[in-house]
Amino acid sequence: MFDTLSDRLGGVFDKLRGRGALKEQDVRDAMREVRIALLEADVALPVVRRFVDQVTELAVGQSVLKSVTPGQQVVKIVNDALVEMLGGEQTVGLELDHVPPVVILMVGLQGSGKTTTTAKLAKLLKEKQGKKAMMASLDVNRPAAQEQLAVLGEQVGVATLPIIAGQQPVDIATRALQSARLQAVDVLLLDTAGRLHVDDQLMAEMKAVAAIASPKETLLVVDSLTGQDAVNVAQSFAGQVDLTGVILTRMDGDARGGAALSMRAVTGKPIKFAGTGEKLDAIEPFHPSRVAGRILGMGDIVSIVEKAAATIQEDEAERMAARMAKGQFDMNDLRMQLKQMQNMGGLGALAGMMPGMKKAKAAMQSSGMDDRVLLRMDAIIGSMTPKERQRPDLLNAKRKIRVANGSGTQVQDVNKLLKMHQEMERAMKQIKKMGGIKGLGALFGKGGLGAAMPGLGGGGGLPGLGGGGGAPDLSNFLKK
Template identity: 75%
Template sequence: MFDSLSDRLGGVFDKLRGRGALNEQDVRDAMREVRVALLEADVALPVVRRFVDAVTEKAIGQDVLRSVTPGQQVVKIVNDELIEMLGGEGQEGLNLDARPPVVVMMVGLQGSGKTTTTAKLGKFVREKHGKKVMMASLDVNRPAAQEQLKVLGEQVGIATLPIVSGQQPVDIARRAMESAKLQAVDVLLLDTAGRLHVDEALMGEMKAISQVSTPTEVLLVVDSLAGQDAVNVAKSFNDEMPLTGVVLTRMDGDARGGAALSMRFVTGKPIKFAGTGEKLDALEAFVPSRVADRILGMGDVVGLVERATASIKEEEAELLAKRMAKGQFDLNDLRMQLRQMQSMGGLGMLAGMLPGMKKAKQALAASNMDDKVLLHMDAIIGSMTAKERARPELMNAKRKKRVAAGSGTDVQTVNKLLKMHQEMGRAMKQIRKMGGLKGLGALFGSGGLGGGMPGMGGMGGGLPGLGSGGANGPGVDPSTLPPDLQKLLKNK
């Protein structure tokens, strides 16, 4: 979502980092480019002015201009202001400490993804917080809206309030409250009706439901692809309803990011969650510091670790750890790693979450290469015999030709896979608790995808900060890394 803005800001800060000393005019010139980048990203003009003024005031201070690394100091100031623009720290997540049932009221316009987001949030609360959840649809206007939530509830394993034909929203809310109390439900999610636009009837219905259910959280669901229209919708709802937060859907799309960057300033309410895909587990807590780090190309290793924890089966990880401890890593293990990468979001998602991997992500995009390459590699391994997978050194020219034909590829691609396996095998021998990351470094490095898989050029020599170069890999200043990552590397 923030790729265009990230590229523009990256170019500005590369110029600053390349200079040994800065003067006030250098900073002002850089901030002029930052202003243009933010405006192009569809950030509201008052937000841009406030952001640029705050950064400029701090960046032209003598402590910055006379520091040993003034360019990096300016980047840190921009990072801090981005975090503040996105909502600051300590406001992410739901308030689940109230007396149960904690009522979470979902509001928004029709088509924003409210019903699907309700199911995603229910799954998130149950799995992340261990709460008993119930969902209730109060949408009697949209055809089959209540049935849709029921089906989604069955898919995620969350109970939904039984449908009573002809019952009105306020009465459904009362019945949901009574049912939640009788069943000792911890969190009750109310999916309210939407409209094509904000009107008096909609707001009147929302207020009546709020009086009956006394919600702890009122979350506005808005489509991030709507740009500044999303911000205007949020402002209209906030003027009428006591919103506690915002959920941005379709954050994985090609929106320019202006809605996310403007939302907090315009509404005063934090973005609490972000929808990152169509699957029912594609909902993440919106953490401003991590988003700011990704915008500035610093990655999101903590988020990557969380994604890995949720995607990788514990027994598989333990088996792989035992094999690596013995120096064992065959093609069956590589196949397992490739499938784990698919479940974690694919190449593009992972590259965007790793510090120093911006060029890798750009190379992926420039080559028009998608996650089908993982399927192709899986097919190559699947075309081998069990003996060949266990002992890759058996792969001679005749066997390679047979495997290439069986997988629909060519011998060169088979050779690339075998070489990548060798590189990863060497890296895997050094892995302990940080297993998946160094292996991923080998995958993107000169011996892996970066070394010339079809349609791609080289993507660099591995993973700065996490590969063989150590925690302070080339081009990475530890002081510019996010605090969570600094702590992670320190404890490694």
């Protein structure tokens, strides 16, 4: 979402970093470009004005102009201002420390992804926080809305309130509360009806439901792709309903990012969650500091660690750590790491969160390199026999032809994958001398994919992606 804004700001700050000393006019010129970049990103004008004035006031201070690294000081000031714009050091998550069932009221316009987000949130509460959840649809206007939530409930393993035809929203909410108490439910999520626009009937219905349910959280779901209109919708709801937070959907889209940057400043309500894809687990807590880091190209290592913790099986990690401690690394281990990368979002998602990887990510996209390369590598390994995976040195010319034919690739591709494995195997032996490695290092440290693809976690850079080093000819294989 923030790629265009990130590129624009990156260009501005690259100019500042390249100077040994800054004058006040240099700072003001840079802030003028920042102002244009934010406006082009569809950030609300009052928010842009406050942001630029705040940064300029701090950046032209003597402590910055006389600093040894004034350019970096300005970047830090901008980063702090971005974090503040996005919500500051807000408390992430939901207020659930109440007598159960805790009611969460989901509100928003039709088409914002409210029903799907309700299911995503229920799945998150169940799997990450161990809460017993229940969902109930109060949408009696949209055809099959209640049936849709029931289907989603089956997919995420969360109970939904049985449908009674003709029952109205307030009656459904009352029945849902009674059922939640009888079943000892921890969290009850009420999916309210939406409209194509904000109107009196919509607000009256939500207020009536809120009076019955007494929700601890009232979350507004808005589509971030609608830009400033999303901010206007949030303002309208905030003026009528006691909102406690906002959920932005489709944060993985190609919107300019203005809605996310403006939402907190305009409405005063925190962004609590962000929808990052169509899958039912594609939702994550909104961390202002992490989002600011991604915008400024500083990366988001914490989110990578969290993704790893959520996707890497503990027993597999222990097995890998034990093998690495012995300097062992075969094709089965490589295949496991490739699958871990896929589970964590693929090359593009990981590159977007690695510090300094913006240019590499752009090069990957322009060269047509995508996650299909991981599938192709997996196909090559899958075409090997179990013995060949354990001992890749058995792959002679005849066997390589068989593997290439079986995976739909060329012998050259097999050779390049073997070269990649050799690079990583050598790194394993070095790690053995260093005393082994634990945790995420298996994936991104000297012993992980970074060993063969340094631009994705090690030192140097992947050939053809803006850096030096890396496995010879690997970039050509990946581009293919």
